[in-house]
Amino acid sequence: MNTCIRLYADPVQIKTCKEKVENTENAFSQMSAVLSLAGNEVRLKILYLLEEEKELCPCDLSDILGMSIPAISQHLRKMKDGGIIQARKEGQTIFYSLKPEHLKMLRSLFKYINELNAKMELA
Amino acid sequence: MNTCIRLYADPVQIKTCKEKVENTENAFSQMSAVLSLAGNEVRLKILYLLEEEKELCPCDLSDILGMSIPAISQHLRKMKDGGIIQARKEGQTIFYSLKPEHLKMLRSLFKYINELNAKMELA
DNA sequence: TTATTATTTAAGCAAATTCTTAAATAAATA
DNA sequence: TATTTATTTAAGAATTTGCTTAAATAATAA
Numbered sequence: 001m002n003t004c005i006r007l008y009a010d011p012v013q014i015k016t017c018k019e020k021v022e023n024t025e026n027a028f029s030q031m032s033a034v035l036s037l038a039g040n041e042v043r044l045k046i047l048y049l050l051e052e053e054k055e056l057c058p059c060d061l062s063d064i065l066g067m068s069i070p071a072i073s074q075h076l077r078k079m080k081d082g083g084i085i086q087a088r089k090e091g092q093t094i095f096y097s098l099k100p101e102h103l104k105m106l107r108s109l110f111k112y113i114n115e116l117n118a119k120m121e122l123a
Numbered sequence: 124m125n126t127c128i129r130l131y132a133d134p135v136q137i138k139t140c141k142e143k144v145e146n147t148e149n150a151f152s153q154m155s156a157v158l159s160l161a162g163n164e165v166r167l168k169i170l171y172l173l174e175e176e177k178e179l180c181p182c183d184l185s186d187i188l189g190m191s192i193p194a195i196s197q198h199l200r201k202m203k204d205g206g207i208i209q210a211r212k213e214g215q216t217i218f219y220s221l222k223p224e225h226l227k228m229l230r231s232l233f234k235y236i237n238e239l240n241a242k243m244e245l246a
Numbered sequence: 247t248t249a250t251t252a253t254t255t256a257a258g259c260a261a262a263t264t265c266t267t268a269a270a271t272a273a274a275t276a
Numbered sequence: 277t278a279t280t281t282a283t284t285t286a287a288g289a290a291t292t293t294g295c296t297t298a299a300a301t302a303a304t305a306a
Contacts, residue, residue, distance in 0.1 A: 013176065013183075014187055017175070017187045020175065021171075026239075027240040027243060035161045038162070071256060091304070104235075108228075117149070182282065193265085193285085200285090205290055216283095
């Protein structure tokens with residue numbers, strides 16, 4: 001760890017930054033966990049679809065996304081473990097839906113996806 | 124790919140969803156690329172710090188985050204390749220800053236980080 | 247009870263991620 | 277010119293990711 005000592009480095013700025021990061025450590029860790037879940041294209045689509053359709057089962061998602069059931073199931077489990085979706089059982093079908101917890105943040109991502117899409121349709 | 128044919132599956136819903144996903148394909152791919160960059164804790168911190176400080180060099184970031192220079196440099200390159208940060212050279216120092224492109228979206232993430240942090244300080 | 251259906255779980259594997267150390271650039275200084 | 281400084285690049289290793297196939301659960305239907 002050879003810390004380079006820049007001639008023009010501002011020690012006060014560095015110290016302030018260190019404190020900021022330290023005080024926000026938990027928020028960073030929580031937030032990056034959620035973002036890494038949403039940062040996979042398949043999972044992002046699932047989240048988007050759950051927002052649109054309220055709830056969907058692994059079978060539907062497999063059909064819609066053209067992927068194997070186990071692949072979908074494993075993505076769902078990951079997001080359930082991460083606390084961003086929840087499951088409801090009805091007979092032998094399991095319906096997944098978005099958990100309220102990070103919904104506000106996820107919605108802002110969906111909004112941005114729609115904006116991006118609108119932009120690209122123009123071009 | 125043994126598509127399961129649920130008895131109560133709604134073929135119209137499935138078809139509509141397929142079309143939605145197909146029409147938004149590019150936006151999903153762009154968006155998930157950005158989110159996967161932000162979904163790493165180190166990179167999320169770097170992005171946050173760049174927003175706060177306007178610009179920082181690899182050396183500063185290495186100091187602030189307590190990580191080796193090459194590790195930081197590789198994260199920066201990844202984000203530069205991904206088009207979310209930019210570089211400015213001044214002598215032998217290279218200053219990195221956020222690119223305007225996805226700034227609006229990133230800012231909403233930072234806002235959420237601050238909200239999360241405020242919540243956690245209460246508890 | 248036996249078979250079918252919806253889903254999960256487990257094992258295995260290829261590819262991607264993220265660090266480390268060492269070497270290469272490239273600008274500034276002695 | 278030779279040395280120091282800031283940064284990048286490359287190679288390698290440990291870990292994680294995301295799929296596949298096959299087997300295990302569990303609810304429904306015959």
